[in-house]
Amino acid sequence: MEAGDDTIAAIATPPGRGGIGIVRVSGSGAEFIAESLLGSVPAPRVAVYRNFYDAGGQIIDSGIALYFSSPHTFNGENILELQGHGGPVVMDLLLARVLELGARQAQPGEFSQRAFINGKMDLAQAEAVADLIDSATATAARGAQRSLAGDFSREVRALTRQVAELRAYVEAAIDFPEEEIDFLADEILLQRLEVLAEKLTQTLASTQQGVLLREGLRVVIAGQPNVGKSSLLNALAGSDAAIVTHIPGTTRDLLREQIHLDGMPLHIIDTAGLRTTADVIEQQGIHRARRAIADADVLLLVVEATAGITEIDRDLLPECETVCRRIVVRNKIDLTGEPAAMRTGESGAEIALSAKHGEGMDLLRECLKQQAGYEQGGEGAFTARRRHLDALRRAEEHVGVARECLQGSRAGELMAEDLRAAQQALGEITGEFSNEDLLDLVFSEFCIGK
Ligand SMILES: Nc1nc2c(ncn2[C@@H]2O[C@H](COP(=O)(O)OP(=O)(O)O)[C@@H](O)[C@H]2O)c(=O)[nH]1
Ligand SMILES: [Mg+2]
CATH class of the missing domain: 1.20.120.430 (tRNA modification GTPase MnmE domain 2)
Known part of the structure; x- marks a missing residue:
């Protein structure tokens, strides 16, 4: 496989306004583009302050130009970087000029793809750039x-x-x-x-x-209405992300929060309480909840400490038996007076806690790390x-x-x-x-x- 001999260009800074915006050009045409746009090709690897000219010789912007000469570059090709003022109009004008001079708009990842093709990095390394x-x-x-x-x-x-x-x-x-x-x-x-x-x-x-480390763990909170699922999400997230009321059926759509545990990203999803209902919106929510459960890495099945695991919960268990790991959360221990605890129950790990008051939340975090098999900050940890x-x-x-x-x-x-x-x-x-x-x-x- 060979890199195309066409020259690619793109705005390398994120869309929107910023102090500096960068247009990047890569390929054999970078030299000609530098010459036309800047008046001359800058010496390789030397930052120079230049005017950026349009076709009619008008100044589009002025800023720093950097030229890197093949093969000693990130991707092995000639590379030109134009650092201008980071406004969307300026950047668009600059990119348009570069395209006019023969470059084409780069595809996502195409600069790095050329680095891979030219043997500058292997595929896992190229992926690490994106990661x-x-x-x-x-x-x-x-x-x-x-x-x-x-x-x-x-x-x-x-x-x-x-x-x-x-x-x-x-x-x-x-x-x-x-x-x-x-x-x-x-x-x-x-x-x-x-x-x-x-x-x-x-x-x-x-x-x-x-x-x-790269993808994080998808943690889905499920259970019957009013057992404290949304309270648990809030306690884990440390914010009032979800609405909590004593009214069953409060949560209808999926609610997502991202947190991390010792560096491991967690995607927490709160779901509608599972029950039979005539409410059409709630039915939709329950449908979504079931789909989320099917995709979960870890399911937190929340039950009332006063009631324990009921028949209705048991009906739910087999369905997730094969798809994910499961932690049963016995919530509202403040009502029963039992101590916060982690134990292995009839259906796997069980944590007794109070989402509302916070007791036992540390045990849940510990248990989540265990379930994920996550070891904190292994010195040589790499992403994959x-x-x-x-x-x-x-x-x-x-x-x-x-x-x-x-x-x-x-x-x-x-x-x-x-x-x-x-x-x-x-x-x-x-x-x-x-x-x-x-x-x-x-x-x-x-x-x-x-
Ligand atoms: N006593 C007590 N009440 C709680 C606890 N966690 C949640 N609740 C209450 O249970 C009710 C339902 O909570 P919510 O989080 O909306 O439950 P969901 O329907 O499962 O999302 C609310 O009135 C909460 O304040 C807890 O640990 N102890
Ligand atoms: Mg809720």
């Missing part, structure tokens, strides 16, 4: 920075290398059929496979943390994506099958095939093996100008 920009917490930002620096990619590459070596060993064995069995019977081969499997498991665990996790799982599975082959039939051909598949799965993470669709998907989620 850094999108990070919801400071911990996530630090994690994205590590991925961008290549911490995650290095780990994946080390695994890929190990798989490739084992594969070469097994393939050599196949090439000498008389000795194949001896080759494969070698204890060292099994040992190396086991070491590899263990490393894969470790990487999977840290990648899982990385996905949590579900697609990485998926690729690692496939690699793990193939390595597992290869091991079974070795221990069972000693079928070299089959082993080699599974090791090849494992290598391919790992290669998808860094983009060594990738197809156009995947790349389009990855880069389309970027912002324009990145």
Whole structure:
């Protein structure tokens, strides 16, 4: 694959007004555009103050111009950055002039895509660029920075290398059929496979943390009307986001709040109380609640401490049994006088608390972290994506099958095939093996100008 030889341009700063706005240009035409727009091409990597001229020689704006010359640039191409006054009209005029001079409007992520294509960074690193920009917490930002620096990619590459070596060993064995069995019977081969499997498991665990750090946990609060779901949302969010009343059926639509626990983003969703109702709006809300439950990572099933889990709640439980982890919240302990507590009940983790008065809320936060398997601020934590996790799982599975082959039939051909598949799965993470669709998907989620 090659970068198009066309020149792309975009406003790289967010829409709206700001002190400075930046138009970025990348490609072989950047030099000509600099020459036409500024009068001459600035020396590479030197900030110069210039007028930005339109076609008729009128000044559009004046500001700092920066020129970076291929190949020593972020994406390997010639890059021109024009820092003007950050108003939408000025920026639009400047971009229009650049387009007039032969550039075309960049697609989302296209600057970074070219960095990937030109070998300046691998796919996981390019994704980390977007993750850094999108990070919801400071911990996530630090994690994205590590991925961008290549911490995650290095780990994946080390695994890929190990798989490739084992594969070469097994393939050599196949090439000498008389000795194949001896080759494969070698204890060292099994040992190396086991070491590899263990490393894969470790990487999977840290990648899982990385996905949590990037995407956060979807926590859905559900239960019967009036048990205190909205109060719980407010207590977690530390604000009066949801309306709380003693009237059943107060919450009708989904309410979302974003908070974080020790750096892990939480998307909390409060739902309409589940009950049979004639109210059409409430029915819609309940429908939405059920859909939210189906998509949850963790379900907080709220029940009244005075009543405990009732038949109606039990009817709800099986439905979420398969889709997510669940915490039963026994709310309103102030009414029963029982102490705040965390225990394992008949249907999993159970927390007794009072959303209204705050007792036991710390236990709930602790329990949420446990359920997510989140370890606070692991020093080397990096961000990762579900697609990485998926690729690692496939690699793990193939390595597992290869091991079974070795221990069972000693079928070299089959082993080699599974090791090849494992290598391919790992290669998808860094983009060594990738197809156009995947790349389009990855880069389309970027912002324009990145
Ligand atoms: N005593 C007591 N009342 C609570 C507690 N949590 C919520 N409530 C009350 O229960 C009623 C329903 O609360 P709300 O959060 O709207 O419940 P929802 O319908 O499940 O969203 C309100 O009057 C709340 O003040 C609690 O911990 N203790
Ligand atoms: Mg409510």
